[in-house]
Amino acid sequence: MASRNVSEFVWQRLGEWGIKRVYGYPGDGVGGLDVALEKAKDRMHYVQVRHEEMAAFMASAHAKFTGEVGLCYATSGPGAIHLLNGLYDAKMDHVPVVAIVGQQARMGLGASYQQEVDLQNLFKDVAGDFVMQASVPGQVRHLIDRAVRIASARRVVTCVILPNDLQLMPYQDPPNAHGATHTGVGYAGPAKLPDDKILREAAAILNAGKKVAMLVGAGALHATDEVIAIADKLQAGCAKALLGKAVLPDDLPWVTGSLGLLGTKPSWDLMQDCDTFLMIGSSFPYSEFLPKPGSARGVQIDMDAGALSLRYPMDVSMVGDSSVALRALLPLLEQKSDTSWRGTIEKGVQSWWKTLEDRAMQSAEPLNPQRVFWELSPRLPENAIITADSGSVANWYARDLKIRRGMKASLSGGLASLGAGTPYAVAGKMAFPDRTVIACMGDGAMQMNGLNEMITISKYWKEWSNPRLIVLVLNNRDLNQVTWEERVQLGAGKTESTQSIPDFPYHKYAELLGLKGIFVDHPDKVGAAWDEALSADRPVILEAFTDPNVPPLPPHITLKDAKNFMTSLADEPERGSVIVNSAKEMLAGVLPGHKG
Known part of the structure; x- marks a missing residue:
């Protein structure tokens, strides 16, 4: 050589x-x-x-x-x-x-x-x-x-x-001498199967439970079949951490969707009402959304021993690969015959999807951001890869998009960094050039990093077997998630000097790069805009000119949050719009079919 x-x-x-x-x-x-x-x-x-x-x-x-x-x-x-x-x-x-x-x-x-x-x-x-x-x-x-x-x-x-x-120096293998070491190539995975005694202890707890709630995260992405089998045997409902969105398809009637600040009411209800809690492959950070300590017996499976019993005091903690551990656990579980708990969950999920549709169809000035995601959901191509950025866009990604089997979806979870959505999309496309990739971006993230990485997309897109990469930009001229956090968490009105950002013609910028740009600002034209983007012969920026004052309502509103929000209205520069949109969204949850 x-x-x-x-x-x-x-x-x-x-x-x-x-x-x-x-x-x-x-x-x-x-x-x-x-x-x-x-x-x-x-x-x-x-x-x-x-x-x-x-x-x-x-x-x-x-x-x-x-x-x-x-x-x-x-x-x-x-x-x-x-x-x-x-x-x-x-x-x-x-x-x-x-x-x-x-x-x-x-x-x-x-x-x-x-x-x-x-x-x-x-x-x-x-x-x-x-x-x-x-x-x-x-x-x-x-x-x-x-x-x-x-x-x-x-x-x-x-x-x-x-x-x-x-x-630049000539490479030399280490000598066969004292002080040298000689390494080799080859992956070695960690131990994957929990001890049999621990598996039986976990099974005993799960078999005794009458109302079992499950939470799955990114550590269960390769264990979809096993998670479904366990949930069916336990007649359980299952919530998903944000990084576990693609673990289970949302067309399963007992899947309650995301949990947490960006989560759903059925997931909140699931955790509050259960008597047994099974957590698989997740380091979900917000303990306040989990069962109250002591209210449910807990079992957890994770590859990382340091993540065990970290968010909830578990009765049984197992180190193991989720797929392998669940397969070993399955024959130890008894088939539950009482379907009343799951029936309650399914009714809540069905009602929730109707609530989301009602919210998405509420009018806004000029466009409700939820409508953009609601129209995308049934149009998602098979095996699509979806990325999202941090900010209010993550709310709509987490709640409104119905993931189907075979899709991939991710974002910056633990760090929740602004500006990750477009590089994530590029990486997804490079790894799977035959798949359609959709990046869901806010305008703050797009201005921070997205505009530059569109140049990377323009450099490489002709190499891809499938040219479709769509970057959705919600142009609301506002750093929207933080604005709503100011209102709800701090009791302050929008601070325009920090929160307002410049308008920018994102769709025209796409055309400067030789890509396709689409602009939409009317609710009745959103579906057609998605159809055009999904049939394009090159990457697309789909710019949706949306209303910043549509609230990303949490699944559970505390008295403190409500008081802060009312206090914030005193110095809110966009008071009228905030009040009207908040009222519409709240009514959509209690008056199904109401159109504002």
Whole structure:
């Protein structure tokens, strides 16, 4: 074999691990890696982003959509710093990502050299399980191997730092000598099957329950069949954490939808009224939406022992893969014959979908954002991939879109970072170019990151077997979620200096990039706009000019929230619109068929 330098070895070794795509941006701190990547383009697909933060978001989304290790790289100093936000997204949502970052030449380190940043300390929190700087070529093999293996096995972020002079040195395997170590390629998953005694203890609790509630998260995305079988045997209802939206199709009548601040009333009722609680593959953060401690006996399954009994005091906690554990648990469960609990759940779900439709059909000035999602839902193509950004758009994504079997859906969960929706969509499209991808964006997120990543989409879209990637932008000229949080949580009216953002012709910007732009501001034209977008021969920005004062009503309104909202009206600059829209939405929940 011809001699290789360190950079050439890095891409080769990552390829031997089965990693085929890297998201990144060049720089002199990774000059050797840049040159070697061009030589390796037949086996390592490079996606050039517009900002390193986007590379890390894409690596995180790649891991979420594929189950594989995501890979990103960046230059020294500012490039490495830019990765951090996207890497924290991966860390907080427990997905495996490897970051390769450059560093200044070894001889200059410690001399306050240009772009010299203490990267090991900088990355120590986000990549705490493994972050290491290479010093000699013989060290690189085990650094790459350990970074990939640890990221995969522990579902964490890891980081390898490569000084730029080292990148160009001839690669050498470590010697067969004292002090050297010799690593190999190969994934090793953690233990997946809980102890038989623990399984039987869990089964005893679940068999004794009369009103079983389930909550599934991203850790159950590969266990759809098993979750359905368990729920049917227990005659349970099942709520979904936000990252678990695609675990179960919403056409199952006992699936109550999302839980939490962005959740549904049936999910709230399910948790408040149950006597037994089964939580699978979720680190759902909001304990106040779970059963009151002591009101229900609890069983939890999670791959991460640190996540067990964290949000609710469980009676039985099991470390295990959700699919494997549920298959082992199933024969230990007794088929429940009493269907009254599930019947109550199904009636609540049926009523809720009608309430959502009534809310979506309420008039607004000029357009109700819920109508945009309600019209999309039945039009979602088979096997679609849906991403959403943070903000009020996440409410409508969580509640109004009916996921069907085979679809994928995700967003920035634990970090809830603004600006992740478009890089997530790009990663989904790169991994599955034959699928239609839809990104649901607010205008704040679109202005923050989305406009730039549309350039990335324009760069690559002709390579895709299916050109359809639709970016929905809710143009309401407002940082809407925070505005409503000010009203409800702080009792303050909208602070226009912080919340109002500039209008921008998003659909015209698409045309500047050679893409398709569609604009809609009338409720009767929303369906046709979606039909046009879904039949386009290129990526689309669908700009919906929506009313910012349609409230994202929580599933449960506390007395404190109600008081704060009433207080906020005293100094609310858009008082009339807020009152009228809030009244319409509330009436839609109690007067089915009411049209405002």
